[in-house]
Amino acid sequence: MDAKCPECSNIAFLDENITTVVCDHCGFKSTYDEYIEIMKEIAITLAYDYVPNNPL
Numbered sequence: 001m002d003a004k005c006p007e008c009s010n011i012a013f014l015d016e017n018i019t020t021v022v023c024d025h026c027g028f029k030s031t032y033d034e035y036i037e038i039m040k041e042i043a044i045t046l047a048y049d050y051v052p053n054n055p056l
Helices: 032-050
Strands: 002-004 011-014 020-022 029-031
Touching: 020 032, 029 032
Parallel strands: none
Antiparallel strands: 002 011, 011 020, 020 029
16 A cells, blocks of 8 residues: 655555555655654644634
């Protein structure tokens, strides 16, 4: 299964047991749980940056 690498944005790979995410391009490696937390932080940051600072 494919995943997005949080470090280089290339395709990373999720193993069959859904335990490890590895990117062959940059060498990123983490457990699936750590990967989910990293991607959650990225999503929160993107959402925060998207919301304008100006009140309506």
